[in-house]
Amino acid sequence: MTTKELVKQIRKKRSFLCIGLDVDIEKIPEYLLKEEDPIFQFNKEIIDSTHDLAVAYKPNIAFYEAYGVKGWESLKKTIDYLNNNYPEIFTIADAKRGDIGNTSYMYAKAFFEDMNFDSLTVAPYMGRDSVEPFLSFKNKHTILLALTSNDGAYDFQFQKVELNTLYNKVIEVSKTYKNAENLMYVVGATKAEYIKEIRQIIPDSFLLVPGVGAQGGSLEQVCKYGLNSNIGLLINSSRGIIYASKTQGFAKEAREKAQQLQQEMKQYI
Numbered sequence: 001m002t003t004k005e006l007v008k009q010i011r012k013k014r015s016f017l018c019i020g021l022d023v024d025i026e027k028i029p030e031y032l033l034k035e036e037d038p039i040f041q042f043n044k045e046i047i048d049s050t051h052d053l054a055v056a057y058k059p060n061i062a063f064y065e066a067y068g069v070k071g072w073e074s075l076k077k078t079i080d081y082l083n084n085n086y087p088e089i090f091t092i093a094d095a096k097r098g099d100i101g102n103t104s105y106m107y108a109k110a111f112f113e114d115m116n117f118d119s120l121t122v123a124p125y126m127g128r129d130s131v132e133p134f135l136s137f138k139n140k141h142t143i144l145l146a147l148t149s150n151d152g153a154y155d156f157q158f159q160k161v162e163l164n165t166l167y168n169k170v171i172e173v174s175k176t177y178k179n180a181e182n183l184m185y186v187v188g189a190t191k192a193e194y195i196k197e198i199r200q201i202i203p204d205s206f207l208l209v210p211g212v213g214a215q216g217g218s219l220e221q222v223c224k225y226g227l228n229s230n231i232g233l234l235i236n237s238s239r240g241i242i243y244a245s246k247t248q249g250f251a252k253e254a255r256e257k258a259q260q261l262q263q264e265m266k267q268y269i
């Protein structure tokens with residue numbers, strides 16, 4: 001999907017909500033466990049109930065890998081379901097990959113070609129040759145971890161490198177990568193106050209912002225510093241939406257949580 005198509009969808013739905021499909025079998029309604037593929041069934045019902053309120057879905061791959069081959073099958077069915085039924089939706093594989101060049105290329109093929117995700121999260125630690133293979137795929141987006149939402153972000157990301165913070169250095173250097181126009185960045189909602197400074201380096205890029213909901217980040221604060229003329233934000237909530245209830249009405253209750261966020265978002269569009 002092109003960025004232009006993503007922006008068009010945001011304007012049409014008046015939403016920049018990304019719903020995280022982080023499915024933990026312990027947390028889904030018990031009656032679903034009788035299904036042949038409970039994880040896919042759960043995702044399908046969440047997607048059907050929220051697709052008009054969200055512009056993106058983000059399965060975190062760990063939640064599928066944890067169930068082995070069956071988990072990968074559930075993931076494949078989920079991405080195929082999204083692509084076949086809701087082709088306007090932007091899909092994000094949150095897998096945080098990155099390795100030496102030829103290995104990164106294989107990760108890119110797995111998520112962009114075989115799975116057909118629109119985007120993939122990538123860790124920047126191994127540098128240019130570990131990121132550029134992802135960027136070589138047309139109309140696919142590489143979402144680089146810049147400033148993450150967790151407490152451990154303070155261990156390295158705020159360290160000074162030539163008077164700059166490491167996360168700002170990562171962003172600055174990444175702008176020199178080949179096909180850098182295919183980059184987006186992860187910035188945690190729990191660190192919204194730093195977005196103002198980040199926007200000075202990358203005014204036009206899309207930011208994927210996790211940390212609203214269960215992690216306590218503020219949508220209002222993120223919007224205050226992060227919005228640009230194309231909106232430029234995808235705000236993710238996973239647990240705060242998908243686990244709204246463990247009853248048969250779980251998808252309806254997830255919709256209500258998604259709607260609360262979309263209502264807040266629409267004032268900015």
Ligand SMILES: O=c1ccn([C@@H]2O[C@H](COP(=O)(O)O)[C@@H](O)[C@H]2O)c(=O)[nH]1
Pocket residue numbers: 020022060094147148149150186187188210211212213214215236237238239240
């Ligand atoms: O900095 C980061 C990078 C990724 N994540 C991921 O986003 C979701 C957040 O889930 P919630 O349930 O809404 O807290 C999850 O998949 C994380 O692995 C992040 O939180 N922070």
